[in-house]
Amino acid sequence: MNVESQDLSLLVKGANAMSKEKQIIQLHLQGFSQRRIADSIKVSRNTIAKVLSAFEHH
Structure with missing residues (x-):
C-alpha cells in the first residue's frame, strides 16, 4: 500500500460518523x-x- 492509499484509508476510517456525501x-x-x-x-x-x-451546483 503506498502513502496515498494509506492516507485515504485513514481519512475514510476517521470519518465514520460523517455522511457518505x-x-x-x-x-x-x-x-x-x-x-x-x-x-x-x-x-x-x-x-x-x-x-x-449537486455540490458544484450549490
Missing part, C-alpha cells in the same frame, strides 16, 4: 479521484459523480 466532497476537495473515492467508501462512481455535481 460529506466524505465524498471532503475527499474530492483533497484531490482524490472519483474512482479512488468510490473504491474506498464502497459506492459506485456514478454516485460519486451525482454527489459532486
Whole structure:
C-alpha cells in the first residue's frame, strides 16, 4: 500500500460518523479521484459523480 492509499484509508476510517456525501466532497476537495473515492467508501462512481455535481451546483 503506498502513502496515498494509506492516507485515504485513514481519512475514510476517521470519518465514520460523517455522511457518505460529506466524505465524498471532503475527499474530492483533497484531490482524490472519483474512482479512488468510490473504491474506498464502497459506492459506485456514478454516485460519486451525482454527489459532486449537486455540490458544484450549490
